[in-house]
Each structure stands twice: as C-alpha cells, then as structure tokens.
Amino acid sequence: MAINHRKCTRCGSLNTMPIMYGEPSYEAFLESEQGKFKLGGCMVSPTSPEYHCRECGNEWNREDAVTHAYEQLRGMKAVVGGYPDGNYEVDIDFEERKLVWSHEEESHKIELTSSDIERLLYELKWLNILNWRAEYVEPFSMDGTSWRIEFRRDGRNLKKRGVNDFPEEWKEFCQLMRNMSGKEFR
Structure with a gap:
C-alpha cells in the first residue's frame, strides 16, 4: 500500500480534489466551477496545500499526508x-x-x-x-x-x-x- 496523498488527513474522505495554482485560463475557470479542482491563487510555496476535501474543507499537501500516515501507526x-x-x-x-x-x-x-x-x-x-x-x-x-x-x-x-x-x-x-x-x- 502506498500512501494515498488524496485521502483527507482530517476526516479520511476520498471525496477530494486537487488545488491548481497560477493564472487560470477561461477553460480552467469553467472546470473549477464544475468542481474538477479548486483554484488556489497565483502564489505557490513549498508548503502550499495541494488537495481540498469536499466533505470537511480541510486542505493539505503531500508532506502532510505522509506525516499523517506515520502518525496513524x-x-x-x-x-x-x-x-x-x-x-x-x-x-x-x-x-x-x-x-x-x-x-x-x-x-x-x-x-x-x-x-x-x-x-x-x-x-x-x-x-x-x-x-x-x-x-x-x-x-x-x-x-x-x-x-x-x-x-x-x-x-x-x-x-x-x-x-x-x-x-x-x-x-x-x-x-x-x-x-x-x-x-x-x-
């Protein structure tokens, strides 16, 4: 089993979506309105969240998911x-x-x-x-x-x-x- 980075670190839901950074195109804006991903803004840092939970609103990145997986042991x-x-x-x-x-x-x-x-x-x-x-x-x-x-x-x-x-x-x-x-x- 590999670590599932897309699984919410707060509620465990798989009803999540990626977060997209940068200036969105018109098509990307429409896709975000359809719930395919969340727009994260123009600024991105190494600690910026990469995923958003549709169930509880939590946001996290891959490193947070790895840390959470080890904390569950x-x-x-x-x-x-x-x-x-x-x-x-x-x-x-x-x-x-x-x-x-x-x-x-x-x-x-x-x-x-x-x-x-x-x-x-x-x-x-x-x-x-x-x-x-x-x-x-x-x-x-x-x-x-x-x-x-x-x-x-x-x-x-x-x-x-x-x-x-x-x-x-x-x-x-x-x-x-x-x-x-x-x-x-x-």
Missing part, C-alpha cells in the same frame, strides 16, 4: 530469519512505549521514551517503509531468509513480507531494529 512487529539461525523478532507498541525483542527461547523487554518513539517514526519515514511493496520474493530460491513486518493501525493492519529478496533500505531497517532493541536483528 500504533505499533509494529518485525520478524526475520531462516535455517539454521532461527527467527529474530522485534515487537514495538508505540502507544505503551514498549519493545520486546526475542530470538528462539530468549526474550528481552525495553521501556521506550516518547523521544524514542518519535525518533523511530522519523527513521521509518526516512526509510519510506510505508511505500515498500507488499511482497519481495526471489522466485527460484528454495531456502534462505524470510522476513515480515506488520504495522498496527486503527482499522486494517499493513503487512510487508519477503523471501530472499529485500527492499533497497533493508540493511538500514535492520540497523534501526538493532539500535532500538540493543540486540541482534539480521
């Missing part, structure tokens, strides 16, 4: 492993600020601070993890490393997984899990 569970090393697992509850690392029979619990969670969300956003494909699979492998990440959100959870194939940012993600847990994650 309630927790995550990441698992990686294979024969003969077994699975490494990191389960993080963002709201309770708890991390549980486990490998086979060993388990380790950590209390996180609010700043730990903020830093984690910042790093996940930097890794662009919500825009990773749902599945990475090397089709001609019989054995090797499998992994999965599940993000807990209100409503439907988001899952990513792979077998012997990884997103470009995988090594950085594993390092982040090692840094957060203080334990091995490979």
Whole structure:
C-alpha cells in the first residue's frame, strides 16, 4: 500500500480534489466551477496545500499526508530469519512505549521514551517503509531468509513480507531494529 496523498488527513474522505495554482485560463475557470479542482491563487510555496476535501474543507499537501500516515501507526512487529539461525523478532507498541525483542527461547523487554518513539517514526519515514511493496520474493530460491513486518493501525493492519529478496533500505531497517532493541536483528 502506498500512501494515498488524496485521502483527507482530517476526516479520511476520498471525496477530494486537487488545488491548481497560477493564472487560470477561461477553460480552467469553467472546470473549477464544475468542481474538477479548486483554484488556489497565483502564489505557490513549498508548503502550499495541494488537495481540498469536499466533505470537511480541510486542505493539505503531500508532506502532510505522509506525516499523517506515520502518525496513524500504533505499533509494529518485525520478524526475520531462516535455517539454521532461527527467527529474530522485534515487537514495538508505540502507544505503551514498549519493545520486546526475542530470538528462539530468549526474550528481552525495553521501556521506550516518547523521544524514542518519535525518533523511530522519523527513521521509518526516512526509510519510506510505508511505500515498500507488499511482497519481495526471489522466485527460484528454495531456502534462505524470510522476513515480515506488520504495522498496527486503527482499522486494517499493513503487512510487508519477503523471501530472499529485500527492499533497497533493508540493511538500514535492520540497523534501526538493532539500535532500538540493543540486540541482534539480521
């Protein structure tokens, strides 16, 4: 699932329209009157809104949508492993600020601070993890490393997984899990 920039960051509606900037032509003015887009004026800045919600009137840009998507995460569970090393697992509850690392029979619990969670969300956003494909699979492998990440959100959870194939940012993600847990994650 890629981040849906057109989804309202306030009410969640998809009944939205783009905002067009610049001097409108006569045809563009007529199209805006038909509700195809909203006219935003002649001046545009990097923080100018790009979308308008027809339901609640909210306006936002792509960066606001990305930030909102990461703020909706309630927790995550990441698992990686294979024969003969077994699975490494990191389960993080963002709201309770708890991390549980486990490998086979060993388990380790950590209390996180609010700043730990903020830093984690910042790093996940930097890794662009919500825009990773749902599945990475090397089709001609019989054995090797499998992994999965599940993000807990209100409503439907988001899952990513792979077998012997990884997103470009995988090594950085594993390092982040090692840094957060203080334990091995490979």
